[in-house]
Amino acid sequence: MRQLGPRLPFLGQGMGGAVAEASDSCSPSPSPRMLPFASCLPGSLLLWALLLLLLGAASPQDSEESDSYTECTDGYEWDAGSQHCRDVNECLTIPEACKGEMKCINHYGGYLCLPRSAAVISDLQGEGPPPSAASAQHPNPCPPGYEPDEQASCVDVDECAQALHDCRPSQDCHNLPGSYQCTCPDGYRKIGPECVDIDECRYRYCQHRCVNLPGSFRCQCEPGFQLGPNNRSCVDVNECDMGAPCEQRCFNSYGTFLCRCNQGYELHRDGFSCSGFCVSFSAPPTCMNSIASWLLGTPSSVGASSVLDIDECSYSSYLCQYRCVNEPGRFSCHCPQGYQLLATRLCQDIDECESGAHQCSEAQTCVNFHGGYRCVDTNRCVEPYVQVSSDNRCLCPASNPLCREQPSSIVHRYVSITSERSVPADVFQIQATSVYPGAYNAFQIRAGNTQGDFYIRQINNVSAMLVLARPVTGPREYVLDLEMVTMNSLMSYRASSVLRLTVFVGAYTF
Numbered sequence: 001m002r003q004l005g006p007r008l009p010f011l012g013q014g015m016g017g018a019v020a021e022a023s024d025s026c027s028p029s030p031s032p033r034m035l036p037f038a039s040c041l042p043g044s045l046l047l048w049a050l051l052l053l054l055l056g057a058a059s060p061q062d063s064e065e066s067d068s069y070t071e072c073t074d075g076y077e078w079d080a081g082s083q084h085c086r087d088v089n090e091c092l093t094i095p096e097a098c099k100g101e102m103k104c105i106n107h108y109g110g111y112l113c114l115p116r117s118a119a120v121i122s123d124l125q126g127e128g129p130p131p132s133a134a135s136a137q138h139p140n141p142c143p144p145g146y147e148p149d150e151q152a153s154c155v156d157v158d159e160c161a162q163a164l165h166d167c168r169p170s171q172d173c174h175n176l177p178g179s180y181q182c183t184c185p186d187g188y189r190k191i192g193p194e195c196v197d198i199d200e201c202r203y204r205y206c207q208h209r210c211v212n213l214p215g216s217f218r219c220q221c222e223p224g225f226q227l228g229p230n231n232r233s234c235v236d237v238n239e240c241d242m243g244a245p246c247e248q249r250c251f252n253s254y255g256t257f258l259c260r261c262n263q264g265y266e267l268h269r270d271g272f273s274c275s276g277f278c279v280s281f282s283a284p285p286t287c288m289n290s291i292a293s294w295l296l297g298t299p300s301s302v303g304a305s306s307v308l309d310i311d312e313c314s315y316s317s318y319l320c321q322y323r324c325v326n327e328p329g330r331f332s333c334h335c336p337q338g339y340q341l342l343a344t345r346l347c348q349d350i351d352e353c354e355s356g357a358h359q360c361s362e363a364q365t366c367v368n369f370h371g372g373y374r375c376v377d378t379n380r381c382v383e384p385y386v387q388v389s390s391d392n393r394c395l396c397p398a399s400n401p402l403c404r405e406q407p408s409s410i411v412h413r414y415v416s417i418t419s420e421r422s423v424p425a426d427v428f429q430i431q432a433t434s435v436y437p438g439a440y441n442a443f444q445i446r447a448g449n450t451q452g453d454f455y456i457r458q459i460n461n462v463s464a465m466l467v468l469a470r471p472v473t474g475p476r477e478y479v480l481d482l483e484m485v486t487m488n489s490l491m492s493y494r495a496s497s498v499l500r501l502t503v504f505v506g507a508y509t510f
Contacts, residue, residue, distance in 0.1 A: 424468060
C-alpha cells in the first residue's frame with residue numbers, strides 16, 4: 001500500500017535548474033523556467049523563495065501555471081477538462097483492493113483498507129487537501145443514497161457494487177432505492193452481527209438420516225431404501241429386480257429381501273445359496289447330500305417335523321410397523337392396544353368414540369386420541385364463568401366484578417398428534433368468529449407452554465396457527481390457553497377471549 005497523506009503534483013522539469021544553479025551571485029540563470037527575479041536575489045533568499053513556492057504547490061488543484069503541467073504523482077491523473085491533477089479512486093480501478101473482512105476507502109493519492117464495521121468521518125480540517133471549488137459550489141442536490149447523472153437527474157447509488165456497504169463477509173448485500181440491506185443467504189440465520197448456519201437436522205425433515213451441510217442439508221436412507229421424489233422420505237428398494245444374490249428364488253420385503261429355495265433344497269447358512277437335494281421316489285424321502293442330511297435329519301429317514309422354520313422377523317425391522325411375530329412357515333404383524341391392523345403391516349388408531357366402544361356417560365363427551373379416548377364433562381365452566389351453549393363455550397358476565405381482569409369467554413377444544421412428529425408442524429388453526437371495524441387482533445399463548453414446545457404464527461388479522469416447535473414424545477398431554485386480544489385504539493377498546501386447547505400426544509409415531 002502506498003503512503004497516505006497529501007501529495008504534491010509532479011512539476012516536470014520546470015524547477016530542477018533553479019535549485020542546481022542557486023548561488024550568492026546575481027549572474028543570469030540559463031534555466032528558461034527560472035523566476036524573473038531569481039537572478040538578483042542572494043542565494044539564501046532564493047532558497048526561501050523556492051521553499052515558499054513548493055509549499056504553495058502542495059495543493060493539487062491550485063497551481064497558477066497548471067495548464068503547462070500534464071504529469072501527476074502516483075494516485076493522481078491529469079484531468080484535461082479542469083486542467084488539474086485529479087485523485088484516482090483506487091477502490092474502483094483496482095480489483096479487490098482490500099481482502100477478507102476489510103472495505104476499501106478512497107483517500108487523496110491513495111486508499112485505506114478498514115474493517116467493514118469501521119465508521120469513516122470526513123475531516124476537512126485534517127491533513128487531506130480541501131475539496132475542490134467546483135464541489136463546494138455545486139453540492140450534491142440529491143437525497144442521501146442518490147447522485148446526479150450527466151442529465152442532472154438523481155440516480156440511485158449502488159452501494160453493493162461500489163463497496164460502500166458495511167455487510168459482513170457472511171452476509172449478502174442487496175441494493176435498495178437510496179440505501180442497501182444486509183441479509184443472510186438461504187440456510188443461514190442472523191445471530192448478532194453474523195450469519196450462522198441453520199442445523200436443519202434438528203427439525204427432523206428427513207425420514208431416516210440427516211446430514212447437515214453449510215447452508216443446507218442432505219437426507220440419507222437406511223440400507224434397503226432410497227430417497228423418494230421429495231428428497232426427504234425413503235422408499236423401499238426392490239432388491240430382487242436389482243440383482244439380489246439369491247441362488248434360486250428372491251422375495252422382496254420392506255427394507256430388505258428374502259432368499260428361498262426350490263422344493264427339495266434348503267437355504268444355506270449364508271442366506272443366499274441353496275444346498276441339498278431330496279428325492280421323493282421312496283417314502284420317506286432320501287437326501288443325497290450330506291449338508292441336506294445335516295439339515296433334515298438322517299439320510300434314510302426324514303420326517304416332516306425335521307424341516308427348519310425361517311424366522312422372517314429377524315431379517316428386517318421394517319416388516320411390521322409395530323411388532324413382528326414369527327410363526328411356523330410365516331410371520332404376522334401385531335398392533336398395540338387401541339390400534340388395529342391396516343392391510344398386513346400398518347397400524348391404525350381405533351376411534352372408540354365413533355364406534356361406540358367407550359364408557360362415557362350422558363353427562364360426558366367422548367374425546368378420541370391416538371391409542372385411546374377420554375371422557376370429559378360436557379359442562380367444564382368454572383366460576384365466575386357460566387355455560388352459554390352446548391359447544392363447550394363459557395362466558396364471563398360483564399356484570400360480575402370478578403370478570404374485569406379475565407378473558408370474556410373460554411372455548412374448550414381437543415386435538416391429538418403422534419409422538420416424535422417432524423417439526424415445525426402445524427397443529428391447530430385459530431379463527432376469529434366476529435370481526436369489528438377498525439379492530440386489530442393479536443394472538444398469543446397465554447398459558448401452558450412453559451417448555452416452549454409450541455409457538456403462534458399469525459396468518460392475518462382474524463386467524464393464526466399453533467405450530468409444534470420441537471419433537472415431543474408421548475404419551476403426554478398439554479393444556480394450552482390460546483388468547484386472542486382485540487384492540488381498537490380510536491375507541492380505547494380492549495377485550496380478549498381464550499381457546500383452551502388440550503393436546504394429546506400418542507405413545508407411538510403412528
